[in-house]
Amino acid sequence: MADTLELDALWEDFHRVVNMTSAELAAWLRVRDADEETEALPEESGTPTGRHVLAILQKRRTDLTDDDLRVMRKVVDTVGELADLENEPQPVSTPEDTRRRHRLMTLGHDPLKP
Numbered sequence: 001m002a003d004t005l006e007l008d009a010l011w012e013d014f015h016r017v018v019n020m021t022s023a024e025l026a027a028w029l030r031v032r033d034a035d036e037e038t039e040a041l042p043e044e045s046g047t048p049t050g051r052h053v054l055a056i057l058q059k060r061r062t063d064l065t066d067d068d069l070r071v072m073r074k075v076v077d078t079v080g081e082l083a084d085l086e087n088e089p090q091p092v093s094t095p096e097d098t099r100r101r102h103r104l105m106t107l108g109h110d111p112l113k114p
Contacts, residue, residue, distance in 0.1 A: 007061065007064075007069075010069065010072055010073065010076070011061050011072075013072075013076045014056070014072040014075060014076055017075065017076055017079040017080065017083070017108075017109050018053060018057065018075065018079075018107070018108035018109055019108070019109055019110060019113050020105065020108045020109065020110050020113065021057075022054055022057040022058055024110075025050070025053065025054050025057065025105075025108045026054055028105050028106070029047075029050050029051065029054065029106070047106055049071060049074070049075070049106070049107065050106045050107065050108070052067075052068070052071045053071065053075055053107055053108045054108075055068075056068050056071065056072060057108070075107050075108065075109075078107060079104060079107055079109045082100060082103065082104055083104055083109060083111050
């Protein structure tokens with residue numbers, strides 16, 4: 001388990017990059033997995049990482065596990081690599097921009113959200 005200062009910094013970084021609420025993320029994960037004929041069960045919607053982010057958002061800091069911390073680090077790193085946090089929000093203008101936005105939203109970060 002991380003020390004208190006490291007945990008505090010990770011908690012803040014995670015909640016800075018994950019700018020979607022748990023309700024917004026849950027809805028996005030359901031929409032993302034729905035198609036014309038079927039829709040996944042809510043608890044099975046989205047990627048494993050997206051579901052884990054949703055679970056973390058519903059936890060208190062004191063309830064985090066080592067696996068939660070691993071996922072939080074991964075999300076902070078991935079969002080940092082994919083998102084230009086300094087220059088957001090940006091319009092989604094190309095299919096590549098849309099794919100990037102959808103990938104970020106699966107991690108709880110909507111680049112168009114202020």
